[in-house]
Amino acid sequence: MTGLAHANVLQTRLFLARGLDNLWATPCRHDAACPHRAALRITIDMMRDCVLGPWNMELQKHAMETLNDPAVDTLQAVSDDSVYVSRLDAAIRGLGPAAAAGICVSDDARALLDVLLGAQRRALLAHERDIDHRGTHSLVAARALLTLKDDDAIFSHIDAYVDSSPLLDQTLRAFSVAAEEDEQRADTARRVWPHLVANVIDAHDAGHTPFTRFQGRDYTLAALLPTPAGEMTYLHSESTENPSSGGTRSPGRPQ
Numbered sequence: 001m002t003g004l005a006h007a008n009v010l011q012t013r014l015f016l017a018r019g020l021d022n023l024w025a026t027p028c029r030h031d032a033a034c035p036h037r038a039a040l041r042i043t044i045d046m047m048r049d050c051v052l053g054p055w056n057m058e059l060q061k062h063a064m065e066t067l068n069d070p071a072v073d074t075l076q077a078v079s080d081d082s083v084y085v086s087r088l089d090a091a092i093r094g095l096g097p098a099a100a101a102g103i104c105v106s107d108d109a110r111a112l113l114d115v116l117l118g119a120q121r122r123a124l125l126a127h128e129r130d131i132d133h134r135g136t137h138s139l140v141a142a143r144a145l146l147t148l149k150d151d152d153a154i155f156s157h158i159d160a161y162v163d164s165s166p167l168l169d170q171t172l173r174a175f176s177v178a179a180e181e182d183e184q185r186a187d188t189a190r191r192v193w194p195h196l197v198a199n200v201i202d203a204h205d206a207g208h209t210p211f212t213r214f215q216g217r218d219y220t221l222a223a224l225l226p227t228p229a230g231e232m233t234y235l236h237s238e239s240t241e242n243p244s245s246g247g248t249r250s251p252g253r254p255q
């Protein structure tokens with residue numbers, strides 16, 4: 001699995017992270033050979049090469065640099081515009097269930113997940129143009145946060161984007177989509193959504209700019225009302241329902 005964690009095709013890393021879900025759900029062995037520890041090392045390996053190095057004139061691209069241990073510290077020292085956000089996705093996907101599982105590595109997984117989510121936010125905000133136009137990164141983050149069931153972490157994630165209407169729009173829609181995939185995440189989203197809406201409106205009243213019009217439309221304001229996922233976004237859906245059944249209901253839809 002170590003080789004898969006370094007796969008050049010990033011979807012392979014993402015599928016590996018999802019494949020670890022059943023492992024996180026198994027009981028701990030309470031010794032150094034516990035498989036959870038090996039799985040955490042593999043998950044960390046998925047994001048080690050997430051740093052853009054100097055520009056290589058011969059190859060006409062950035063060299064990729066690798067984080068040293070402990071990654072939880074070294075990633076925080078990377079500048080915002082040097083974080084290669086796509087290479088955080090698989091680790092974020094894997095760490096959400098690990099942090100929520102109540103196992104031997106859960107505390108370490110949660111600490112690293114917080115750092116990765118912070119790095120993702122820093123990287124997205126560092127770019128003037130939208131580098132998450134398909135919503136892939138936003139969905140990975142929303143899925144992990146709803147899995148944690150941590151209201152403060154969800155609100156902190158939303159608050160980071162209150163002055164970036166396009167990113168806030170993308171994030172709100174991602175939470176709605178992540179809630180469609182799984183009944184537990186839907187329950188969490190239904191519980192926090194009224195408070196989430198209130199927080200965004202309060203931020204607007206306090207002078208932030210969550211509802212700045214872009215492309216001539218009030219996308220972010222509309223995103224406060226959860227809607228089903230569109231067909232042209234979110235390449236890696238994880239719906240646990242048969243598509244013919246209509247899927248899991250989004251947080252704002254009737255029961």
